[in-house]
Amino acid sequence: MIRRMLVASVLVVSATAAFAQSNPIAERQQLMKNLSQASRAPGTMLKGETAFDLQVVQASLKTYADVAAKAPALFVQGAGSGETAALPSVYAKKADFDAKWAQFGKDATAAQASIKDEASLKATLPGVLRACGACHEDYRAKK
Numbered sequence: 001m002i003r004r005m006l007v008a009s010v011l012v013v014s015a016t017a018a019f020a021q022s023n024p025i026a027e028r029q030q031l032m033k034n035l036s037q038a039s040r041a042p043g044t045m046l047k048g049e050t051a052f053d054l055q056v057v058q059a060s061l062k063t064y065a066d067v068a069a070k071a072p073a074l075f076v077q078g079a080g081s082g083e084t085a086a087l088p089s090v091y092a093k094k095a096d097f098d099a100k101w102a103q104f105g106k107d108a109t110a111a112q113a114s115i116k117d118e119a120s121l122k123a124t125l126p127g128v129l130r131a132c133g134a135c136h137e138d139y140r141a142k143k
Contacts, residue, residue: 024074025084031067031074035132038063042125045118052118057125061112064128068105072098085141097139104131 038060044050045057075090075097090097107128115121 024076025082028071028074028084028086031071034063035067039129039132042121045121046125052121054116057115057121058112061108061115061128064108064132065105065112068101068108072101085143087139087141090139093138097135100131100134100139104128104134107131 041050041053041056042060045052075086075094077091108131111124111128115124
């Protein structure tokens with residue numbers, strides 16, 4: 001009886017994990033939406049439209065670093081077809097693609113340590129955003 005319950009539990013956990021990973025395109029798209037949302041407030045701060053808010057900036061940079069850590073694993077062979085803007089070059093040049101994500105993550109983490117005020121935001125954040133956009137030319141379809 002206990003053995004059957006253990007086997008059933010393992011199967012449920014395995015099925016849940018498989019289901020969660022069964023749609024990497026949707027997961028990637030959600031991560032990209034997270035990046036977009038996280039960029040809005042710091043973007044308005046860069047333009048001088050809103051006041052500098054260190055907590056908001058730090059939360060955005062944390063989102064950047066988290067997404068940079070998670071995203072590469074969702075670009076797996078076989079997950080390139082369907083409703084996606086990812087180009088086939090993602091899979092043909094996977095090492096370069098992954099390196100760009102790693103650089104974006106490093107830049108976001110470094111920015112967390114260096115951005116303390118509006119001046120450091122304006123000096124640092126554009127470089128982080130360029131690192132974010134580094135994949136767009138080679139790896140993302142134009143809309």
